[in-house]
Amino acid sequence: MWDRTAAAYERRHAAVLRRxxxxxxxxxxxxxxxxxxxxxxxxxxxxxxxCGSAGWSIALTHAGARVVGLDxxxxxxxxxxxxxxxxxxxxxxxxxRAEAIPFPDARFDIVLSDFGxxxxxxxYRTVPEVARVLRAGGLxxxxxxxxxxxxxxxxxxDRQTRRLMRDYxxxxxxxxxxxxxxxxxxxxxxxxxxxxxxxxxxxxEPAAPRTRRTTYFTxxxxxWARHWPVESIWQLRRSQDSQRPHRSRQSVGRRPATARRR
Ligand SMILES: C[S@@+](CC[C@H](N)C(=O)[O-])C[C@H]1O[C@@H](n2cnc3c(N)ncnc32)[C@H](O)[C@@H]1O
Numbered sequence: 547m548w549d550r551t552a553a554a555y556e557r558r559h560a561a562v563l564r565r566x567x568x569x570x571x572x573x574x575x576x577x578x579x580x581x582x583x584x585x586x587x588x589x590x591x592x593x594x595x596x597c598g599s600a601g602w603s604i605a606l607t608h609a610g611a612r613v614v615g616l617d618x619x620x621x622x623x624x625x626x627x628x629x630x631x632x633x634x635x636x637x638x639x640x641x642x643r644a645e646a647i648p649f650p651d652a653r654f655d656i657v658l659s660d661f662g663x664x665x666x667x668x669x670y671r672t673v674p675e676v677a678r679v680l681r682a683g684g685l686x687x688x689x690x691x692x693x694x695x696x697x698x699x700x701x702x703x704d705r706q707t708r709r710l711m712r713d714y715x716x717x718x719x720x721x722x723x724x725x726x727x728x729x730x731x732x733x734x735x736x737x738x739x740x741x742x743x744x745x746x747x748x749x750x751e752p753a754a755p756r757t758r759r760t761t762y763f764t765x766x767x768x769x770w771a772r773h774w775p776v777e778s779i780w781q782l783r784r785s786q787d788s789q790r791p792h793r794s795r796q797s798v799g800r801r802p803a804t805a806r807r808r
Contacts, residue, residue, distance in 0.1 A: 547725055548619035556599060556625055562761045567608070568601030571660060572689040572777045573762035576752050578605075583687045583748070583781045587611035590655040593679065595644045595672075595688075596662025600626035604633050611656075613637045616644065617663070645671040652681045659688040661777075665727055668719070669738060677742035680784040686744060687782070692751060692775040696720055696729040706770040735780075744782040751775035 548555075562575055569578040578584060584592075588610030594603045597615035599622060607613050614637065617623050623639045630636060642648050644663030657676045659665075664672055676686050697714060700707050701722045717734075720727045730738065739746060754763075754771035763771065770776070 548617075549621040552619060552621040552625060559761050560599070563599070563601045567605045569605035569609070571750075571779050572752060573661070573760050574752055574754055574758070574771075574777075575760065581750065581779070583750075583779065584656055584658065584685060587656065591653065592656045592658065593647070593649070593654045594662065595647075595657055595659040595664060595676070596666070597626060597639070598622045598662065599629050600639070601629070602658060602660055603637060604629060604635055607635045607637050608633075614640060614649075614654075616640045616642050616647065618643045643667075645675060647675050647679050649679050651678050653679050654684060655681055656685045656687070658686075661689055661691075664688045665690055666725065668728055669730060669735070673738055673744070674742050677744055677784060682784055682786045684784045685747075685781065686784065687780065689777055689779045691727065691729060692778045693717060693729055693732060694774050695776045696727075698774075705764070706767045706776070739780075739782055743785045745785060746780065747783050748779075748781040750779040750781070752777065752779070 565575045566577045566579065570576060571578065571581060571583070584606075587606050590611050592603075592606055592611045592613045594600065594613065594615045597603050597617050600615045603613045603615040603626070615623070615626055617626070617639070618641060620641055623641060626639055640648065644667050657680055680686060693714070695706065696717060697710050697712060698707050699705070700711060701720070714731055717729045717731050720729055736746060752775070754760075754768045754776065756772065759765070760768060763776075767776075
């Protein structure tokens with residue numbers, strides 16, 4: 547799907563994604579300069595998980611980080627290469643799945659994903675993998691849809707509603723005609739993080755800006771997102787002393803039953 551839709555995705559979102567030089571979070575592109583979730587990246591080893599055309603990776607390379615961009619779509623990585631040439635930066639791009647990161651334990655200081663692979667992969671597989679490749683004290687920051695968005699989304703018509711459209715308990719795999727996304731109830735996210743040795747530093751739930759339009763939502767859904775959180779930006783720290791999480795899901799969490807759609 548990502549190979550097939552890569553060109554259309556770039557045409558539609560490139561201008562918004564390049565605001566603030568690419569270092570901005572979520573569908574409303576809130577600047578890292580304002581949120582300061584990654585700290586000083588100079589000299590840090592950084593992995594962008596599901597980097598797409600690598601706007602974040604390019605910005606962080608300019609800021610002095612040693613970055614690796616990972617994505618499982620060769621077409622998206624070709625877009626990243628083109629952007630690297632245009633912006634005169636170089637860093638490794640890796641074709642791989644976020645559920646099996648091809649790097650040794652404790653290789654990175656920071657892992658980030660901005661509606662990247664974390665949105666589209668099972669957190670029971672991806673979160674332990676991220677914890678495995680993070681050094682003690684390292685940061686994992688990712689932007690994701692909020693549970694409330696998942697609960698109130700009319701998936702058939704791809705719009706937000708004021709009704710609860712599915713069960714909260716058992717939130718996990720959300721499939722539509724084109725794609726699959728993942729979501730967990732808040733308590734389940736926090737238990738999964740804890741089992742992987744990740745502590746929550748911050749959970750940011752930005753309200754949609756009043757004026758600046760995003761290409762990710764209709765005007766109607768952007769208005770919805772002025773009242774309720776449409777996205778969650780999690781900032782987590784890998785603990786200094788906890789044991790490395792085991793790869794298998796059994797060791798990190800029980801998969802909840804899939805939530806029923808109403
Ligand atoms: C919505 S894009 C976001 C990327 C980037 N932040 C951007 O906006 O261009 C999601 C990216 O995640 C990648 N992705 C999805 N599932 C993945 C997986 N299992 N492993 C690695 N990358 C994945 C897709 O190929 C796509 O490039």
